[in-house]
Amino acid sequence: MIPPAFEYLRPKTVPEAIALLKQHGDEAKILSGGQSLIPMMKLRLARPGYLIDINRISGLAYIKEDGGFLKIGALTREAEIEASALVKSRYPLLLDTASAIADPQVRNLATVGGNLAHGDPANDHPAAMIALGAQVVATGPKGERVIPIEGFFVSLFATALQQDEILTEIRIPIPPPHSGGAYFKLERKVGDFATAAVAVQLTLDDKGAVQKAGIGLTNVGPTPLKARSAEDFLRGKKLDATTAAQTAQLAAKDAQPSSDLRGPADFKRGVIGELTKRALFRAAERAGR
Numbered sequence: 711m712i713p714p715a716f717e718y719l720r721p722k723t724v725p726e727a728i729a730l731l732k733q734h735g736d737e738a739k740i741l742s743g744g745q746s747l748i749p750m751m752k753l754r755l756a757r758p759g760y761l762i763d764i765n766r767i768s769g770l771a772y773i774k775e776d777g778g779f780l781k782i783g784a785l786t787r788e789a790e791i792e793a794s795a796l797v798k799s800r801y802p803l804l805l806d807t808a809s810a811i812a813d814p815q816v817r818n819l820a821t822v823g824g825n826l827a828h829g830d831p832a833n834d835h836p837a838a839m840i841a842l843g844a845q846v847v848a849t850g851p852k853g854e855r856v857i858p859i860e861g862f863f864v865s866l867f868a869t870a871l872q873q874d875e876i877l878t879e880i881r882i883p884i885p886p887p888h889s890g891g892a893y894f895k896l897e898r899k900v901g902d903f904a905t906a907a908v909a910v911q912l913t914l915d916d917k918g919a920v921q922k923a924g925i926g927l928t929n930v931g932p933t934p935l936k937a938r939s940a941e942d943f944l945r946g947k948k949l950d951a952t953t954a955a956q957t958a959q960l961a962a963k964d965a966q967p968s969s970d971l972r973g974p975a976d977f978k979r980g981v982i983g984e985l986t987k988r989a990l991f992r993a994a995e996r997a998g999r
């Protein structure tokens with residue numbers, strides 16, 4: 711299927727890209743990996759008159775720890791997350807998440823920035839970033855602003871990015887010692903979007919109780935969700951079969967699924983409960999107490 715005609719623009723710097731966004735307004739869209747935008751154009755669900763391809767802008771692909779944060783450049787590909795020794799050794803939740811996305815061909819092109827900027831509640835990185843308490847850096851005509859991930863997803867396919875802003879960086883606070891995370895996803899077949907998925911990030915204290923809990927939910931609401939009541943309940947408690955079951959029940963309540971081709975709403979709530987339990991125990995095991 712061939713997408714509708716568009717003008718193709720290829721800036722070499724971020725300020726040039728922002729100027730093009732400003733010039734062409736609502737008619738323009740940023741092109742990163744193209745793994746969501748191009749299929750949408752082919753299906754006539756998006757018809758931008760101008761595609762601003764940011765792939766030639768250097769310095770937007772990196773994974774590094776700096777100033778208390780893990781910093782991920784917006785153009786970092788999913789395959790680069792999977793291959794990163796730093797991610798593998800210190801951010802298992804991110805590795806789980808990237809490996810669960812689509813297939814290797816898609817992951818070679820798809821970017822972490824695009825995965826968030828698309829605002830699709832079915833995408834996998836948003837829940838992981840919610841669990842990790844990430845921040846998103848948006849760069850626009852007036853410079854940079856930092857958006858906490860909790861305020862980034864506004865509604866279905868809509869984010870807090872302004873029309874003339876580019877997502878340039880994702881910042882994840884470096885987790886303290888005895889932290890660990892995990893992502894569990896149920897999909898109908900390999901490579902599919904989630905029927906439902908759960909991201910958990912835990913920090914344990916000296917006694918092995920949960921000091922900090924982040925729980926994000928995928929594809930069970932109009933936006934990616936933070937399972938707040940589940941997080942609040944778990945804080946200060948030791949993880950065992952009883953507390954895990956109670957946390958899972960609360961996460962299932964926090965979910966807002968609707969019935970669709972991937973299953974009825976009640977089934978998805980059940981999936982969230984079960985995956986929450988699994989993710990909690992894996993995260994605690996990785997936290998290492």
Ligand SMILES: Cc1cc2nc3c(=O)[nH]c(=O)nc-3n(C[C@H](O)[C@H](O)[C@H](O)COP(=O)(O)OP(=O)(O)OC[C@H]3O[C@@H](n4cnc5c(N)ncnc54)[C@H](O)[C@@H]3O)c2cc1C
Nearest residue numbers: 740742743744745746747812820821824825827833834877
């Ligand atoms: C077959 C298939 C299966 C898939 N399965 C999954 C899956 O299981 N899980 C999953 O999470 N994803 C899945 N995806 C989606 C894939 O991961 C997307 O590539 C990703 O969501 C978007 O990243 P991208 O770099 O390709 O963005 P693009 O497609 O280039 O852009 C997507 C949207 O974000 C905007 N955008 C992109 N980058 C920026 C930026 N830096 N600043 C501002 N706006 C920006 C674009 O304008 C566009 O509106 C699948 C895709 C395919 C084709």
